[in-house]
Amino acid sequence: MAIDLDQLRTFVAVAEAESLTRAMDTLHLSLPAISRRLSSLEEELGVELLARSTRRVSLTQTGREFLPRARRLLDELEESLLGIRETAAHRRGLVTIACIPTAAYYFLPATLADFARRFPAVRVRVMDLAAEGVIDAVASGGVEFGVGMEGAGHPDVEFRPLRRDPFVLACRRDHPLAKQKEIKWDDLIQERLVGVSRRSGNRLILDRALLPLGIRPNWHYEAEHLSTSLGLVEAGLGVAVVPRLALPREPHPILVAKTLGHPRIERATGVVLRRGSSPGPAARTLLELLEEQMVSG
Incomplete structure (x- = not known):
């Protein structure tokens, strides 16, 4: 059975609005798109959920029975996704970054203090390296990201400038x-x-x-x-x-x-990222905090 979330969301929105046109504002969809989703859902279930008229729609008996189940399915999915995000955000682990000494001295202390308040269970390892070493560490995948300066390029990394000194x-x-x-x-x-x-x-x-x-x-x-x-x-x-x-x-x-x-x-100072790779959730938050500190510091 190929029922998707968009079909469920559309059904719940139409049922609550009791109108296809009012549901358009909630879903930000065209009338034909809403009708297609509802028709696909009813075809998959093999039942009629809504009785349509020119002015309004109403739930059939089956639709009234299915509506609380659809709401529950959507609520459970949202709670599950939030739980996954929460677990990922507060997981125990280690974030390793590479940083040139000057940037480490100026920007890391305040950034790490803020990060520790948000992720008290996550440890951070800072590799204090010269600019070339930062690039090599990022290119090899040995760190989540680096803080370095504009210089010799590397095909496997990209440099995002944040400030000029x-x-x-x-x-x-x-x-x-x-x-x-x-x-x-x-x-x-x-x-x-x-x-x-x-x-x-x-x-x-x-x-x-x-x-x-x-x-x-x-x-x-x-x-x-x-x-x-x-x-x-x-x-x-x-x-x-x-x-x-x-x-x-x-x-x-x-x-x-x-x-x-x-x-x-x-000289331009900024973050060094490995092409085609994205930092994990905790490292991504650390990167965002560090970028804010470097731009405003």
Whole structure:
């Protein structure tokens, strides 16, 4: 017997409205579509459920007996679906994500606190990786999703940008450049710059923007991580060009960030998703919370 939910919903709506035309507003269907559904249902059951006239419809005896059963079937289905969603939303388990360190520092704490209130039984594992590592983790399916930055593409992943952050100059508060309102790249010719490795996605963004303009910074020190770069600056070994997110949220007692322009360089930060794959229910909620935090943060 091929009775479907649309047929049941249509029958209940018409029976309650006692009119095909009034049921059109409830179901958002045309009159012929409603008639076809009702006729198909009656053919499957082998009985007449409704007595139709030009002005109204009324239930037959069989229709009156069938109406509460149809309502019960629809109610039970809705309750079952809600139960499945509830179980999926509150299931115990583990969500694994990959995230570049700067985004993890700025956006994850508040996001995870909100997520924990909604899913107290779900554990979260954060893989703190460089941009390339985030892409590889997502492409391999080892994580539900990633938070990374625009850079080298991968055929198995897609990047969804959420915000753009400028590169700034990080220097000590007692450095002469700290007194300037805005720094130009020409002002850095004589400075010992602390940079990140050539393998870094941040370095790739800088090189792509500067080299065509003939600007070749004096990278006197190179480090693998932005936190190491800032440590060298704090020790007075030089100044660093870093994304604004690499610096602490609150004013630092030693370091200060200065606007860096001519040219102004930005990087796009966002989520990294595996093509053709969708995160599970809990991971999807975490992703939505993180997207909200990144856009507004």
